[in-house]
Amino acid sequence: MKSATNYLIVNMAVGDLFMAIFNMIPTAVAMFRGGNHSWASDGLFGKISCKMVIFSQATSMACSIITLSVLAFERYFAIISPLSKVASNARTRWLVAAIWVASFASASPMLYAAKVRLYKGVPYCFEDWAPAFDPKKASAIYTIAAFVLLYAIPLLK
Numbered sequence: 001m002k003s004a005t006n007y008l009i010v011n012m013a014v015g016d017l018f019m020a021i022f023n024m025i026p027t028a029v030a031m032f033r034g035g036n037h038s039w040a041s042d043g044l045f046g047k048i049s050c051k052m053v054i055f056s057q058a059t060s061m062a063c064s065i066i067t068l069s070v071l072a073f074e075r076y077f078a079i080i081s082p083l084s085k086v087a088s089n090a091r092t093r094w095l096v097a098a099i100w101v102a103s104f105a106s107a108s109p110m111l112y113a114a115k116v117r118l119y120k121g122v123p124y125c126f127e128d129w130a131p132a133f134d135p136k137k138a139s140a141i142y143t144i145a146a147f148v149l150l151y152a153i154p155l156l157k
Contacts, residue, residue, distance in 0.1 A: 053114075055108075
């Protein structure tokens with residue numbers, strides 16, 4: 001059971017659990033409160049939870065995509081050279097650590113961009129790149145970079 005493939009599958013499951021705990025639970029609570037996508041508060045707790053929900057969503061997505069890409073490479077090499085063990089367990093543990101570092105790095109801009117703003121007296125959590133960046137350009141650049149790195153390139157493999 002301690003194979004490279006199983007380590008990677010468990011890693012992807014942990015990433016999905018990360019999404020379920022930090023993203024789906026707050027979203028479900030918001031839906032039961034009325035479903036208008038308003039945020040819990042605009043205080044310190046609201047700001048931290050807003051950043052964590054958006055950050056965890058981006059981290060989990062990146063973790064799943066990168067893990068699936070590594071799994072595809074691992075399976076490819078297992079088929080091409082079935083008698084040699086390309087991915088050792090120690091190397092796979094390092095790969096899992098690298099996957100999480102890359103996932104956190106790709107989602108880290110969301111820690112800045114996620115903000116709670118009041119609209120007609122009701123707090124909402126959304127992506128706002130101001131004042132450090134141009135809101136429209138920064139959002140577009142981040143979205144395009146994420147699309148290329150986490151969708152287009154893995155799709156080519």
